[in-house]
Amino acid sequence: MLSALVLLSLGSLVAGHDRPIIGILAQETTHDIDGFFPELNYTSYVQASYVQFVEAAGARAAPVFIHRSQQYYEDMFRQLNGLLLPGGNSLLGSSGFGSAARAFWELAHDHPEVYFPMWGTCLGHEELAYLAGGHGVLELCDAQNQLVTVQTDSTLLQSRMFANATPEQVALFTDEPNVVMFHSKCVRPGAFARLAPEYHSVATAVDRHGLEYVAILEHRDLPIYGTQFHPEKAAFEWSTLERVDQISHAPSAVSASQYLGEFLVSEARRSENVFASEAEEEAALIYNHQPYFTGSRGSSFQMCYFFDDSDFM
Known part of the structure; x- marks a missing residue:
């Protein structure tokens, strides 16, 4: 049973709309950043570009x-x-990331009366597909460090994500290679049939071998969205390493990023959730944590926040 919380409308807190707070789910550290700051004894992290992505669109961020x-x-x-x-x-199922994602997924489905947007980027997109259809919905593909356009039909304009988009905004995704992929697994159209009861396929893309896969998905009933590409990288990831050299920083790529960020925050503004007190809200925010310049130590991530979960494992 979901515990009852006393949700107070305090003078300094506005329910939804003007002061949204979006959680960014942490995940286990990986070889890309393990050991950069051994004195911190960290076990999980959040890339700062996701924090910047929601902040630039008008929300605050909180690590989860x-x-x-x-x-x-x-x-x-x-x-x-x-x-x-x-x-x-991270692993989709047997990881702290996967377990936490499943907890929120189940809560969102069990309590549709609570407007709670969920957004998955790349691994997060795959996690949303996995939670609905299991490991069998994901297949191998070759789309690491690939700048692409997306393909769509009338489905895109019928989606919530693009229902209010101008032709110029749609063209940012369909006419110019503005979205960058970093994945080796994807949801192919055939496998997507297993997800169709829950999701719409809003747009597709093709990998280096011409294999088509779902690039954008949207839940039919709940405010749950996924992009296989990384909208946050255009404006906030600046590595010149060869393995990430397809990230576009062109004005059109940044505009595409901003469109999606603003859509996500517009969804968050519809939520009426608030913290029970100003003190609890302040304690949850990312401002309590320091970002570290991982880009100077060989990471493809410009900055990261690190956390020690050893007391909870």
């Missing part, structure tokens, strides 16, 4: 930690105005 109790995730579900599942290399 892994390996926490069900009660913690229930409280966050009732207090945050949405959740972003980031890209990365």
Whole structure:
């Protein structure tokens, strides 16, 4: 049972609309950043570009930690105005990232009366597909460090994500290679049939071998969205490493990023969740944590926040 929270409308807190807070789910550290700051003894991280992505669109960010109790995730579900599942290399099922994502997924389905947007980017997009259809919906593909356009039909304009888009905004995604892919697994159209009861396929893309896969998905009933590409990288990731050299920083790529960020935040503004007190809200925000310049130490991520979950594992 979801615990009851006393949600107070304090003078300094506005329910939804003007002061949304979007959670960014942390995940286990990987070889790309392990050991950069050994003195911190960290076990999980959040890339700063996801924080910047939601902040630039008018929201605040709060880290959502892994390996926490069900009660913690229930409280966050009732207090945050949405959740972003980031890209990365965590396991979809047997990981702290996967377990936390499933907790929120189940809460969103069990409590549709709570408007709680969920957004998955790359790994997060795959997690949303996995939660609906299992491992069998994901197949191998070759789209690491690939700048692409997306293909669509009337489905795109019928989606919530693009219902109010101008032709010029749609063209940012369909006419110019503005979205960058970093994945080796994807949802092919055939496998998507298993997800069709829950999701619309809003747009597709093709990998280096011409294999088509779902690039954007949208839940039919709940405010749940996924992009296989990384909208946050255009404006906030600046590595010149060869393995990420297809990230576009062109004005059109930044505009595409901003369009999606503003859509996500517009969804978060529809949430009426608030924290029970100003003190609890302030304690949850990302401002309590320091970002570290990982780009100077060989990472393809410009900055990261690090967390120690050892007491909860």
